[in-house]
Amino acid sequence: MNAISDRASLTPSPAARAASPHAVVIGAGIGGLAAAIRLGARGWRVTVLERCEQPGGRASVFRQDGFTFDAGPTIITAPFLLEELWSLAGKTFADDVTLRRIDPFYRMQFDGGSYIDCSADPAFMRAEVTRLAPADLPGYERFITMTEEIYRIGFEQLGHVPFGSWTDMARVVPDLLRLSGHRSVYALAARFVRDERIRAALSFHTLLVGGNPFKVSAIYALILHLERRHGVHFAMGGTGAIVAGMANLVTGQGNVIRCNTPVDRILTTDGAATGVALADGTTLPADIVVSNACTAFTYKHLLRDTKRRHWTDRKLTAARYSMGLFVWYFGTDRQFPTVPHHAIIMGPRYRGLVDDIFERKYLPGDMSLYLHRPTATDPSLAPPGCDTFYALSPVPNLAGDTNWETHAETYRQAIERRLIETLLPDLAGHVVTSRIMTPADFHTRYASTLGAGFGMEPILTQSAWFRPHNASEDVRNLFIVGAGTHPGAGVPGVLSTARVLDTVVQDVSHYV
Template sequence: MNIVGRFPRSNRQPADNRPHAVIIGAGVGGLTTGALLGAKGYRVTIVDPLDEPGGRAYAHRQDGFTFDAGPTIITAPWLFENLWSDCGGRLSDDVELQPNTPFYRVRFDDGTVFDYSGDRAAMEDQIARIEPRDVAGYRSFLDESRRIYEVAFEQLAHKPFHSLLFTAKTLARLVRLGGYRSVYSVVSKHFRSDKLRTLFSFHPLLIGGNPFSATSFYCLIAHLEGKYGVHHAIGGTNALVRGIASLVTRNGGRIRLNETVTEIETEGRKASGVKLSSGERIAADIVISNADPATTYGHLLKTYPRKRWTDSKLALGDYSMSLFVWYFGTNRRYDDVLHHTMLFGPRYKGLLDDIFRRHRLAADFSLYLHRPTASDPSLAPPGCDAFYVLSPVPNLTADTDWETEAERYRTKIQARLEDTILPGLSQHIVSSRIATPVDFRDRLLSWQGAAFALEPKLFQSAWFRPHNKSEELENLFLCGAGTHPGAGLPGVVSSARIVADLVPDPADFLAESRQRLGGPAHS
C-alpha cells in the first residue's frame, strides 16, 4: 500500500534527481534518520509493515483510550530540539514536552516507597531514612555517574565505532573509568543498603540490560536524568513519533505503511534497493535498516555471503530479555498513582538470573506501571485512567507457551496491582489488551522476540555491536536499538545522527550520475 499516512504532504515536489534513500522501518530511529537525510538533500522513502509509524513506539487506540505501546520515558529533550532545528523547525511548534516531578515512584516489596527525582536534598532525606551512611555514597555515585557521562555520552554516543584503532584508544579511556565492571558492582561500591543498590542499579533494564552484567557505562543514566530530567509528551510518546514523521513528509519524504521488506537487494558488494512482500522492487542509492540487526543480516540478507554477521555469529549473540505488557483502561481514576511507578518484587538478582541466564518464567516479577493520565487526561475518556504494566520476561529462547500462559500471567499481575496500589482494579477494567514475546517476534520482527536486540554488555557494545555503516555491504547503514550506541530514545536518535553523518553527500551521487550519463543526473 503506497501511502504517506495521515501526515501533511509538502506542496514542494521533490526533485527527480535527488539521490534516493530507502529506510526499512518507521521506528524512532528510522524516522529520525529519514528526517535528517531529507534535510540533507536525499529523496527519502520509509517502508514499514505496521499501519502507523512508531515501531516499538506505536500507539494502540481502543475504547476511547490511547496506550503508548513501548517507550514512555523521555530524557535528553535537547536531542529532539536539535532534530527539529536541523530540519528547519521548532520542536515546540509540533510537540509539547512536560517534565515529570518526581521522575518516578519506587515501591519495594515490603511497602517502602521512594520518590526518585532530580532534587538532591529530597533524595538525600529519603536515603537517610533507609541508610544514613549511604548519603555520602549517593554523592560519590553521582560524581562517578557524571564522569562516565562526560565521556561515554557527551563524547562518544554520536561517534561511530568502525575503526579498531579508534576503538582501542577509546576503550582504554573507558577502562580507566571502570567500564569492565557491571552497573551493579559500581553501585554496590557506593551503597551499603540492598534497597538502595537495587534503586540505583535498575536503569539498564529500561534498555534491555541486566544490571549484573551490563557495562558500568550505563551508570551515566543517573547523571543524564538528573541534568535534563524525565519528560513525557502531551498526547503520549507517539505524539513525538508523529511529530518526527511530519518532519519526514514536509521535506518531501514518503512513509509507505502496511508494506514489508523481505530482502535487501545487492549489486556486487553494494546495497541497491529492497524487495517487498508484494514483489515490488524499490531501487535505492543507499539503504538504511532500522530493523533489528539480526533480522537485517539473518533474514533480509540471508542469501548474501556475509563475512562477519553470519548465521553462526548471530546465533552466538546474547539477546536482551523480552517483555510482557498489559494495556488496560479503568472506569475510575487512581489519582494517588504517579505517571511512572516501579514495583519491585521479593527478589532482584534471582529474578534477573531467571530472565537472563536460566531463561525461565519465574513465579514472581517486578513491574513498571505507566499511568499517563496522571499528567494528560486526554488519553482516556472523562473520569477514566489509561495504564500499561510491563514485566521483564525471558525472550523466546525460553520454552514458555505464551498462547496458554498469557492470560494466567496477566491475572497474576492484576492481582499484584490490586493488592498493592490499585485497589478494586478487577471491578473497574473496561479495556484490555496484551503483548507477549511472540508479538515482539511476529509484529515487530525482533530476533528471538527480544525487546531490545543485543543485550548491552561490554563485548556487545560500541565496536562489538553491528556497525552503523555495514561491515558487509557498501551503501548499507544501520540505525536503531541494535546498533551503536544502543536502545532507549537517546540511543536511537544518536544512531540516526551517526548514520546521517556517515552517508555520502548527495552531491557525490549526482556527480557520479552525471559522469556515468554524460549529462544532468537523474534518479
C-alpha cells in the first residue's frame, strides 16, 4: 500500500472525528474544497462555508434552457493533483470523473486568417512552426527546452513549497536569474523567435492566470511545459463534475459544506484566529481558519477589526490586480462541427491591447477571445443537435471607468460580431440562450477585489515570498488557499496552494 493510501486508511472514525480539532474553510472554490479534503484526511473536523448557492466558486455551473455552462475554468493540465486528492480520501478519481485528452489543445487563430494548432506532439509542433515561420524552428526548440527546466524548478521543486521567510526567496534567486525570471515571458520568447505570431503562441499563457505577458516573470513559461508534459484534458460533464466529486469527498469524510452562508468576519483572540462570525450574526468557533476567499477581501473585510502589520489596507490598495473578465455564455440551436473544443482568436493588436487592459484600464474597441465549445467533446452539455459555448474576453478590472450596467450588452454584441467575422460566420439567428458575466458580477458574486478574475497580478514582486503567505503573516492559525497566495491562479495553482497546507498546518495533535 502506498504512502497516500496508508494515510487515508488511518482516517479517524466518526466518533473520533467529533472530538477532533475544528477547521473552518471560507469558500468552496477548488482551493477551499481541496483544503477541506486534505485536512479531513489528516483527521480534522471541517466545516466549509460558501457564500453562493453551490460549491465551486469560479468553477461553479450554470444551467439554462437545457444547456450546461462551466462558469470558469475549462482546462485540466495536472490531473495527478486531482488523483492525489481522491487517494487521500480513500477513493479513485477515475471512478468518479472521466477525463478526455484534447489534442491538439487549441487552435490559435491570428488576425488575417493564419493559425497554429498547439499539441503535445513534438513532431506535430515542429511541422506547425515550420508551416508558419520556418526560420524560427531552431529558436522555438531552444525555447521549449528552456521551459522544461523552468517547469522543473518553478513547478516541481517550488510549486508546493511555502515561502514563509525571506530566506526561502533568497535561496531561489540564483535559479530565477539563471532561468531569466527577471525578464517577462514575452521578452524570453522574443529572445528565441522573431515571428510575432509564434511569440504570441509562446507567451499568451500568462493570461490564463491573470498576468500581463509583457510584465509577468518568465518563470510562468512553465505553463507551456505543463501542457506538453501532462496534456490538456476536459472532464466529461464539465469542470462542474470535478467540483461535485470534490464536494462528495468532503462529505464522505464526515465533514460539512454549508452553501448560502456568507462569512462576515474572522474572529481573533490575542492575534490568533478563533472562528468566524456569519452574516446572520451567529458565530462558529474553530481551531484554525482557512480562507479561500479573495485574499484582499480576506484581509480588508474579514479582518477589518484586526490590527495587521503586513497586509494593511494601504498595501492592499496599492497592489496590482489581474485583469477583469467578460464572459458570454450562449447556446445555439444548431451545431458547428468545424469549431474546435478550445480556440483562441487573436485581435489585430497584442501588446497594445494588453497595455490598454492592464496598464491604461481602458476598454478598447478590438479584442482577443477564448472560445470554448465543450460539446465538441461532450454533446450531453446541450440539447440534441445544439452546441454550448462560452466566449471569454480579457477586459480592464474595476479600477477602470467602464460602466458595465450600460456597456455589457453593447460589448456582448461586439463579441458576437467578432465571432461571426472569424470562427462562427453562420452564428446570426442561431443563439437560443444567453447569459453574461462582467467584472462587476465577479465583484458581487465572488467578492473579488476590483472584480479581478484572478486576484493579485502574478508579477515578480507579487509572487512567491512577496505574495500573501499560505500561513498568514498577520494572524496565527489563519491559512490562505486559492489564487491569492503561492503559487497562484489556475487549477494546478490553487490545488497546489492546498497542498502547501500539509506543510504549514501542524498535525491535529498540536491542537488537542
